[in-house]
Structures are given as C-alpha cells and as structure tokens.
Amino acid sequence: MENKKDIIIVGGGPIGIACALECEKRGWSYVVLEKGALTNSLFNYPKNMTFFSTSEKLEIDGIPFISNNPKPNRDEALEYYRRVVTSNNLKINLYEKVISINKEADIFSVTTNKKAYQSHYVIISTGFYDIPKLLNVPGEDLPKVTHYYKEAHNYSLQNVVVVGASNSAVDAALEIWRKGGHVTMVVRGENIGERVKYWVRPDIMNRIEEGSIKAYFNSEITEINTDSVNIKTPNGKINISNDYVVALTGYLPDFDLLKSNGIILSSNDKMIPKYNPDTMESNIKGLYLAGVICGGKETHKWFIENSRVHAKLIANHVEMVSKTI
Known part of the structure; x- marks a missing residue:
C-alpha cells in the first residue's frame, strides 16, 4: 500500500x-x-x-x-x-x-x-x-509590521523600528542602517543579548554608542499606528515617527x-x-x-x-x- x-x-x-x-x-x-x-x-x-x-x-x-x-x-x-x-x-x-x-x-x-x-x-x-512570538499590542496586524526579515533594500530611507536584541534583530538593524534606513531598536532587556555572535556584538554596540542607531532599553512597544509607534521607556511614554516595524522577538x-x-x-x-x-x-x-x-x-x-x-x-x-x- x-x-x-x-x-x-x-x-x-x-x-x-x-x-x-x-x-x-x-x-x-x-x-x-x-x-x-x-x-x-x-x-x-x-x-x-x-x-x-x-x-x-x-x-x-x-x-x-x-x-x-x-x-x-x-x-x-x-x-x-x-x-x-x-x-x-x-x-x-x-x-x-x-x-x-x-x-x-x-x-x-x-x-x-x-x-x-x-x-x-x-x-x-x-x-x-x-x-512567531507576538507583541500582542494594538496595530500589530497592520501591513507595516512583519515578524520575519529577509533583506534591507525595501527599508532604505524609511523609519524602521526593530524589536528585539537577539542575533536576528541585531543583524536586521545593522543591515537596514547600512542600506540607508533610519533604525530605532526597542529592547525589553537592559542590553543587547549575550548570545549575539561575537563578531557582530561590538559592531551594534558601537553603532548605538555613536548614535547611528537609536536604542531604547528596558522598553517595549505599547501601540503601533499607521505612521508612528508608541513606546514605553524608563523615562516615560514616547511617540516616534515610523514607516515599518520589524518585530524579531523569537x-x-x-x-x-x-x-x-x-x-x-x-x-x-x-x-x-x-x-x-x-x-x-x-x-x-x-x-x-x-x-x-x-x-x-x-x-x-x-x-x-x-x-x-x-x-x-x-x-x-x-x-x-x-x-x-
């Protein structure tokens, strides 16, 4: 049979x-x-x-x-x-x-x-x-939100929020920045993940330190809108302009x-x-x-x-x- x-x-x-x-x-x-x-x-x-x-x-x-x-x-x-x-x-x-x-x-x-x-x-x-692990926030179902990252070209000249601090999030943030995207990272923890590839970790830390990539640590997205994102940070709630959200949270x-x-x-x-x-x-x-x-x-x-x-x-x-x- x-x-x-x-x-x-x-x-x-x-x-x-x-x-x-x-x-x-x-x-x-x-x-x-x-x-x-x-x-x-x-x-x-x-x-x-x-x-x-x-x-x-x-x-x-x-x-x-x-x-x-x-x-x-x-x-x-x-x-x-x-x-x-x-x-x-x-x-x-x-x-x-x-x-x-x-x-x-x-x-x-x-x-x-x-x-x-x-x-x-x-x-x-x-x-x-x-x-994918969902953010479970309002607006997560908008077309601008993705839980997978393929390549950086379509994010050129765009305001992009990358959620997460693992290898996938760090790789995406660096590639998008190098292709001309304006990258903001939103990280729930207090730092970039310890398991990030050893040859990549210094790169992302340097980009954050020099201000090329903005990072909010101990923070999380509370709402995604068509042209902005609400973020809860240790210093209070903020709203930033946004074209795309790349949520790489596992x-x-x-x-x-x-x-x-x-x-x-x-x-x-x-x-x-x-x-x-x-x-x-x-x-x-x-x-x-x-x-x-x-x-x-x-x-x-x-x-x-x-x-x-x-x-x-x-x-x-x-x-x-x-x-x-």
Whole structure:
C-alpha cells in the first residue's frame, strides 16, 4: 500500500533529512512530510545570514559540507541540504501539511492536506521558526509590521523600528542602517543579548554608542499606528515617527500539534515535551521527537550541530524494539 509506511517523518529541515538518511540506510519505507519548501526554516532566514557554526558542525551523516567561508551562509546551507536530499534520493513530500496524528493500537494514522498515511512509527522534527512570538499590542496586524526579515533594500530611507536584541534583530538593524534606513531598536532587556555572535556584538554596540542607531532599553512597544509607534521607556511614554516595524522577538514550536497527540509538556513556563534523551521517544510509544522541538520554549538549547545525533538515536531504538520492520 503506497501510503502505508514504516516511519513517517514530520518536518523537512536538516534534522528531518538526517532521520530520512537513517531510514534509507536501513531499507525502511518512509516519507518526510514538509508543509513548506525544503529546509523551510533556512529558506526563510535573511538572505545574507551567516551561521554561528562552522560547516563541519552543520554536516549530517558525515557528508562533507564545503564552504567558501570560515562560517557558511544561508545560500551555502540551502545548497548543501538540497544536494544531500537529491544525491541520496530521499523521499520528501513538500508543501504537504500534517493536520493530525492519531494512534490506534500500534498504528499511527497521519492526515495531511493531501493524503492519509499509516505507519508504525512517527518522528516529529518540525523546528520552531513558523510560529512567531507576538507583541500582542494594538496595530500589530497592520501591513507595516512583519515578524520575519529577509533583506534591507525595501527599508532604505524609511523609519524602521526593530524589536528585539537577539542575533536576528541585531543583524536586521545593522543591515537596514547600512542600506540607508533610519533604525530605532526597542529592547525589553537592559542590553543587547549575550548570545549575539561575537563578531557582530561590538559592531551594534558601537553603532548605538555613536548614535547611528537609536536604542531604547528596558522598553517595549505599547501601540503601533499607521505612521508612528508608541513606546514605553524608563523615562516615560514616547511617540516616534515610523514607516515599518520589524518585530524579531523569537519563535515557538507547534505546541498544539504535540498536545493533540498526547505528548506531555512540562508544567512550568518552558513547556518542554516529555521524551527519553537516550532514545528520543516521547511519552507516546512509537512517537519520537528530534531537533529544536525538544527544547520547548527554550529554542536556543537545541540547534543543528547538537541535535543531528537525534536521528541515529531514534533509528537505533526503532531497530532494537521493532518487530514489524
């Protein structure tokens, strides 16, 4: 039966690809279901983004990742993972969104916007980049507001507020300023984030210190208007002229998908899903978690270089317990 598989992998990012490679090597029937483009999260990264990791640490399954730079950029990563997929003839269905996953007896039924599947095992490796953390302020739904940043050119000569102090916010602020945008940063904390790339942090601090980029620390937006933004600062409320708001305040995993499958989340604010770190099996037998999604709201804990091992842990456990593959 075409739609009956040994394993269904939800998510076609680097870790989902790593899981597919393990299935391919073992001769298991599988399919990767990805709701967007191949490595959709990486595709949505800013065009000029440079990784913090070296190319060796982004490799999967020992397949060499050759970069022209000490640290690879977005386009190099997209090409690397694409070639891994095509060279190994991995079975990936793109633009196919998983709607539900249900388990009856020992069989999972996976329904998408296109088909229905059955499998003995399911791996969820959906990452976190598709659901932005909202500001939850009036005006956030205006067309001038975005939670994703692609490139700087369209912000040239514009008054732009960048919300956040992480790598993505700092990169956006610097690029927009260098393309002639008038940048104001609104930061909830008292300083630029400590995890900002070490070669970028001095740059943004110098631009703020010299006044090229205005920054309001310990501050937050309270309202977004068509031509201005209201900001609550330690010195009181202010209103500044504004053309665009780039709100890069982070992203969240798809908790609804996890909870709908009966996966237990920690009762604290971190919402970490329950799984066995030795096997990556969740509290639902046969349903595994891989990659960033394992960190719940702590999306900085897992990334490609330290979660690529999840694929092998899962495959080894499935091989050990399986009587059907």
